[in-house]
Each structure stands twice: as structure tokens, then as C-alpha cells.
Amino acid sequence: MTAPLDVPARLSAVAVWDVPLLRRAVGSLTSVVERLPSWRARLEGVARSLEAGESWSGQAARAAVAAVREASTVAWAVDAALTASLAELDRLVVEADPAQERAHEALALAAALPGGPDAALRDADRLAAAVGALVPGAGVLHPAGAAAEAAMGHASAAAVAAEQAGAALAAVGVRDAFAPADFAALAARVPLAHPVCVLPVPSGPPGDVAAWWAALPLTAQLAVIASTPQALGRLDGVPAWARDRANRLVLDRALAHRRLPEPEVATARVVAARIAAEEATGGQVQLHLLDLAGDRVGLALGDLDTADAVALVVPGIFNTPADDLTGLVADAEDVGAATRAAAPATAVATMVWLGYRTPSHPGEAVVRTSAGRGGPALAAALDGLGAARGAVAAPAARTTVVAHSYGTYVVDEAADEPGRLAADAVVLLGSPGMEDDAASLEAPAVFDAATPADPISWAGWFGDGHTWEEGYGSTALPTEASMGHSHYLDPARPTLAAIGEVVAGRRAPE
CATH class of the missing domain: 3.40.50.1820 (Alpha/Beta hydrolase fold, catalytic domain)
Structure with a gap:
């Protein structure tokens, strides 16, 4: 197995991740996701009230019911997408912290080796070169290598979480940080009329x-x-x-x-x-x-x-x-x-x-x-x-x-x-x-x-x-x-x- 030649560069990139900013952004999204169910419940309450004819009746009322139900369905889709994305973003934060910490550690340890990080991590002829150098005669990775290996593992997991967080939002038209321009564009991404699968009523707490x-x-x-x-x-x-x-x-x-x-x-x-x-x-x-x-x-x-x-x-x-x-x-x-x-x-x-x-x-x-x-x-x-x-x-x-x-x-x-x-x-x-x-x-x-x-x-x-x-x-x-x-x-x-x-x-x- 050969090592990628950009390991030092990748470690350097991970070391400068703005993890506090990421954590704040995920926290802001969490507050939005926590409020969505309450907002959706109120919207559905309006739909039920209109449907019951408590304050309005006739063709206009029926049109209003349809409009509110459409908004409710779209809100449900957005809620589901954001909730799924947030779960992955939470995992991203969990992986980003140790990735950055171990990257700092690996770079600091490798800097003390002869030739610095590049020499310590460049040799592609041996497995150990992917993350560091073998301690002569010990048969184990140098601490710099172990730290680099751990950093790359956490960074890879963070990358997977980020990709899946984005995939969850794609269902409602969010791609590459671009969202649907308005409600009509958002609604076009959500199937508003489809067969409803009646799920069995659960038992439990x-x-x-x-x-x-x-x-x-x-x-x-x-x-x-x-x-x-x-x-x-x-x-x-x-x-x-x-x-x-x-x-x-x-x-x-x-x-x-x-x-x-x-x-x-x-x-x-x-x-x-x-x-x-x-x-x-x-x-x-x-x-x-x-x-x-x-x-x-x-x-x-x-x-x-x-x-x-x-x-x-x-x-x-x-x-x-x-x-x-x-x-x-x-x-x-x-x-x-x-x-x-x-x-x-x-x-x-x-x-x-x-x-x-x-x-x-x-x-x-x-x-x-x-x-x-x-x-x-x-x-x-x-x-x-x-x-x-x-x-x-x-x-x-x-x-x-x-x-x-x-x-x-x-x-x-x-x-x-x-x-x-x-x-x-x-x-x-x-x-x-x-x-x-x-x-x-x-x-x-x-x-x-x-x-x-x-x-x-x-x-x-x-x-x-x-x-x-x-x-x-x-x-x-x-x-x-x-x-x-x-x-x-x-x-x-x-x-x-x-x-x-x-x-x-x-x-x-x-």
C-alpha cells in the first residue's frame, strides 16, 4: 500500500478547520429544527380548523384548506430533510474536533523529526509512510504517524458526514448552498399527492x-x-x-x-x-x-x-x-x-x-x-x-x-x-x-x-x-x-x- 503524497498538506488543512464556527452553525440550525415541529403543528391546526368549517365555509374555504395542506406537506418535507441533515452535521462536529486535535499533534511531532513533516510523511514505499515513520526496530508507528493516522480517520468520517448532510437536503432542492428561490420552487420539489401508506399503530412508551x-x-x-x-x-x-x-x-x-x-x-x-x-x-x-x-x-x-x-x-x-x-x-x-x-x-x-x-x-x-x-x-x-x-x-x-x-x-x-x-x-x-x-x-x-x-x-x-x-x-x-x-x-x-x-x-x- 502506498501513501498519498499530500498527507502533510491534508493534515495542515485539517489543522486550520474552523471548528468553533462549525459548531455555532450547527447550533443555529438546531434551534431552527427544534422550532419547526411547533410551527408545523400550528399550521396543521389551521388546516383542521378550516376543514371543520369553524370560521369559514364555501369554495374559498376549501381552496384555503388545500393551500394550507400544501404548506403543511412542504413543511413536513423540510422538517424531515433538516432533521436528517442535522443528525449528520452533529456527527460531523463530533469527528471534526478530534481530527483537528490529532492533526495538530501529528504535525508538531513530525516537525521534530529529521527533515520535518515532509520527510517524515513522504516515503511511499512502506505502509507506515502514509502517516509517519517506523521507530527503528520497534515495529510500531512513530507517535507522529499514529496521530496522523487518527487525524485522517476522523477527517474521512467528517467528510462522509458532510456529504450525507448535503444529500439529505437535496430532497428539498438545496444543493451546493443554493436553496429554492421561493415557496413555489420548494413545493415543486415535494410530491404533494401520492399514495399514503398506513403504518401500523405502535405500542410503547x-x-x-x-x-x-x-x-x-x-x-x-x-x-x-x-x-x-x-x-x-x-x-x-x-x-x-x-x-x-x-x-x-x-x-x-x-x-x-x-x-x-x-x-x-x-x-x-x-x-x-x-x-x-x-x-x-x-x-x-x-x-x-x-x-x-x-x-x-x-x-x-x-x-x-x-x-x-x-x-x-x-x-x-x-x-x-x-x-x-x-x-x-x-x-x-x-x-x-x-x-x-x-x-x-x-x-x-x-x-x-x-x-x-x-x-x-x-x-x-x-x-x-x-x-x-x-x-x-x-x-x-x-x-x-x-x-x-x-x-x-x-x-x-x-x-x-x-x-x-x-x-x-x-x-x-x-x-x-x-x-x-x-x-x-x-x-x-x-x-x-x-x-x-x-x-x-x-x-x-x-x-x-x-x-x-x-x-x-x-x-x-x-x-x-x-x-x-x-x-x-x-x-x-x-x-x-x-x-x-x-x-x-x-x-x-x-x-x-x-x-x-x-x-x-x-x-x-x-
């Missing part, structure tokens, strides 16, 4: 699901919703707007299904009626979860994807969607109203989270079986809400769990799941007792409400962690001595207003 969803173009997202609504509607990590669309398809099919078991039909009818009633008054509703066979429903008032403050209301025993959804939605509305009263400029979304089958008779209420199933589901739901926003670089919501009675056990079990509970605050109302102290719930702020007139809060069924005891470590919310177990969310009582302050972030823990 909410973060992985959110990343998968965010990487899909809008056309593919809509195709997945239409083809697999039941699976998608239950998938934590998918944004609320998509879950709502999917679950409404499931709901419509359930109402049209003539052989569905009567309990499932009854639940479907109640859910549909509740949605219709809320929307008739101008309210926004999102059907976040619909599992008719499992008797599980999550119904949100407001936009879970964009709200500044989100509250999940977790009820206790004897609550079912068919029998109690209307009353629970009223509770969620009251929590939302109290939050807006505490912070009028805050966008609020409150969700009735019946994501577990609650105990249906007293015997089930004194064991943790239902909570053991509900805890992991609640933890995943909270993780999913955060992951869906994080995947598109949207601002995180302040998230509060408002749990009542047996629902406090569900929060307890959720906190036992791997990772921290994805909640900024937890409110425990009329808890029959907790396993540990407030710190075990892993939320920055834990509040409680209990009264002498509520015997459940004195029960201690699941441990000595009475939330009202000073040693538990929670902050007490205002109550009245006459309040019973079902009065904590009563608008006429002081506790509800305080809960609104917690949800809004206006009440600090003590």
Missing part, C-alpha cells in the same frame, strides 16, 4: 409514540385515524385532537352497531349526549378516551393540546360513565370555572378521567385491585399529555391531578410507576388514607382537603398516611366543618375556589 406521530405528515396522520381509530384513540402520546377524532369515529360506529352489548350502547349514548350538550353551548369538547368494553372514558372540556393549565379529575367508587358522566362533567366545569376566576387570562382544559373501572361494591372499595389497574393508566395518560406537546416543541401545560376518595389511591399507585409522576400538583379530596407521605407522590406540590364531617377521610383503609395530619406533608385547603364527603367540589364551599387557584398556579404549597 408515550414518548416514543409522540415522536412517531410527530414524524408523520398530516395526510398520513389522517389516514391512520381513519383506518385504525380504536387503537389510536387509546394511545397515550398521540395529541388530543387526533385522539378525539379517532374516538368520535369509534363512538359513531358504536351507536350504529345493532349487536353491541346494551351496557356499551348505554355508555355510548351518554357520551354522545354529553358531547352534544356541551358543544351546543359553544364549549370545546375532546373525547380523549373511549373504551366501551372496558367501561372507560376520558372527556375533556377545552383543548388539552394548547391549554395553559390542565386538570384531570379522578373520581372514586361507584362512578361509571353511563350513570355518572353528566355529574362528573359538571364537576370538571366547576373546576375550570374556578381556575378561570383565579387567573382570567389562563386557557384551561379540565378532563373527567374515568380511565379505570371504579369499584362497584363496598368489598372492592377496601382493596387496591382497581387502583392497581388505574395507577399505571393514569401515569401513562399524564406522560402522554406531556409527550404529545414535547414532540412538537409546544409549551408544557401546568398539570394538576384532582383526585377524590378512592381516586387518591389511583394517584398513589400512579406515583409508584417508573419515572416521576408527570404532574405539577396533586389535590387529594376526602382520601381514605395513603401508603406513604406526600413526597412519595413525586409532585412538586400536594394539597389536601378533609373534614370532621367526612368519615371516609378518617378511615385509614390503606395505611397510616392521613392526609390531614401534619406529618403527611401536604398543604391543607380551606374547608367548612360541616362539609361531607361529596362537598369538596361544591361551588358554594370554599374548597373549590382554592382548587382553582392550585390548577392556575396561584396557590403555593406551605
Whole structure:
């Protein structure tokens, strides 16, 4: 093997690379790439709003939908190209640093040899001459040669990364630092109408699901919703707007299904009626979860994807969607109203989270079986809400769990799941007792409400962690001595207003 005659020149070129400038340029591109998903998500939201006819209809509106969808598809292509290019540029930076460092080292060591770098690196008759000279009799490369060999290896890897970074951008018309002149030229590079391959809905942690969803173009997202609504509607990590669309398809099919078991039909009818009633008054509703066979429903008032403050209301025993959804939605509305009263400029979304089958008779209420199933589901739901926003670089919501009675056990079990509970605050109302102290719930702020007139809060069924005891470590919310177990969310009582302050972030823990 012979050595190239320009090794010293190549080392000299690598030695003067402006690696700090490269690092700053890649950092600037990173900031752009990080903002693109959020911008694309907003653009797709405009397309969905126009498509739904919320503010505009007619031929002009349809043309606007087509235009915004085109922009969304182009934005997706640019996002994908920049993300792929950035991954290679990150690799380029990783290789450029050691390449330059070892080039400096090789040139300095070779300069000390007889004849200098040229003589040390010029001999093409031996393999060692490619990177230096053999130490006489040692059979190993001189340090100058070893350093040069390492420098050239890193430089070659950097060159490959640079080439692949450029190739990734070629898909959107960027070549040799020249980009398309305008949007029309850019759009011409992107296939706007092509068959959509419906990918299987993944399983996995909410973060992985959110990343998968965010990487899909809008056309593919809509195709997945239409083809697999039941699976998608239950998938934590998918944004609320998509879950709502999917679950409404499931709901419509359930109402049209003539052989569905009567309990499932009854639940479907109640859910549909509740949605219709809320929307008739101008309210926004999102059907976040619909599992008719499992008797599980999550119904949100407001936009879970964009709200500044989100509250999940977790009820206790004897609550079912068919029998109690209307009353629970009223509770969620009251929590939302109290939050807006505490912070009028805050966008609020409150969700009735019946994501577990609650105990249906007293015997089930004194064991943790239902909570053991509900805890992991609640933890995943909270993780999913955060992951869906994080995947598109949207601002995180302040998230509060408002749990009542047996629902406090569900929060307890959720906190036992791997990772921290994805909640900024937890409110425990009329808890029959907790396993540990407030710190075990892993939320920055834990509040409680209990009264002498509520015997459940004195029960201690699941441990000595009475939330009202000073040693538990929670902050007490205002109550009245006459309040019973079902009065904590009563608008006429002081506790509800305080809960609104917690949800809004206006009440600090003590």
C-alpha cells in the first residue's frame, strides 16, 4: 500500500478547520429544527380548523384548506430533510474536533523529526509512510504517524458526514448552498399527492409514540385515524385532537352497531349526549378516551393540546360513565370555572378521567385491585399529555391531578410507576388514607382537603398516611366543618375556589 503524497498538506488543512464556527452553525440550525415541529403543528391546526368549517365555509374555504395542506406537506418535507441533515452535521462536529486535535499533534511531532513533516510523511514505499515513520526496530508507528493516522480517520468520517448532510437536503432542492428561490420552487420539489401508506399503530412508551406521530405528515396522520381509530384513540402520546377524532369515529360506529352489548350502547349514548350538550353551548369538547368494553372514558372540556393549565379529575367508587358522566362533567366545569376566576387570562382544559373501572361494591372499595389497574393508566395518560406537546416543541401545560376518595389511591399507585409522576400538583379530596407521605407522590406540590364531617377521610383503609395530619406533608385547603364527603367540589364551599387557584398556579404549597 502506498501513501498519498499530500498527507502533510491534508493534515495542515485539517489543522486550520474552523471548528468553533462549525459548531455555532450547527447550533443555529438546531434551534431552527427544534422550532419547526411547533410551527408545523400550528399550521396543521389551521388546516383542521378550516376543514371543520369553524370560521369559514364555501369554495374559498376549501381552496384555503388545500393551500394550507400544501404548506403543511412542504413543511413536513423540510422538517424531515433538516432533521436528517442535522443528525449528520452533529456527527460531523463530533469527528471534526478530534481530527483537528490529532492533526495538530501529528504535525508538531513530525516537525521534530529529521527533515520535518515532509520527510517524515513522504516515503511511499512502506505502509507506515502514509502517516509517519517506523521507530527503528520497534515495529510500531512513530507517535507522529499514529496521530496522523487518527487525524485522517476522523477527517474521512467528517467528510462522509458532510456529504450525507448535503444529500439529505437535496430532497428539498438545496444543493451546493443554493436553496429554492421561493415557496413555489420548494413545493415543486415535494410530491404533494401520492399514495399514503398506513403504518401500523405502535405500542410503547408515550414518548416514543409522540415522536412517531410527530414524524408523520398530516395526510398520513389522517389516514391512520381513519383506518385504525380504536387503537389510536387509546394511545397515550398521540395529541388530543387526533385522539378525539379517532374516538368520535369509534363512538359513531358504536351507536350504529345493532349487536353491541346494551351496557356499551348505554355508555355510548351518554357520551354522545354529553358531547352534544356541551358543544351546543359553544364549549370545546375532546373525547380523549373511549373504551366501551372496558367501561372507560376520558372527556375533556377545552383543548388539552394548547391549554395553559390542565386538570384531570379522578373520581372514586361507584362512578361509571353511563350513570355518572353528566355529574362528573359538571364537576370538571366547576373546576375550570374556578381556575378561570383565579387567573382570567389562563386557557384551561379540565378532563373527567374515568380511565379505570371504579369499584362497584363496598368489598372492592377496601382493596387496591382497581387502583392497581388505574395507577399505571393514569401515569401513562399524564406522560402522554406531556409527550404529545414535547414532540412538537409546544409549551408544557401546568398539570394538576384532582383526585377524590378512592381516586387518591389511583394517584398513589400512579406515583409508584417508573419515572416521576408527570404532574405539577396533586389535590387529594376526602382520601381514605395513603401508603406513604406526600413526597412519595413525586409532585412538586400536594394539597389536601378533609373534614370532621367526612368519615371516609378518617378511615385509614390503606395505611397510616392521613392526609390531614401534619406529618403527611401536604398543604391543607380551606374547608367548612360541616362539609361531607361529596362537598369538596361544591361551588358554594370554599374548597373549590382554592382548587382553582392550585390548577392556575396561584396557590403555593406551605
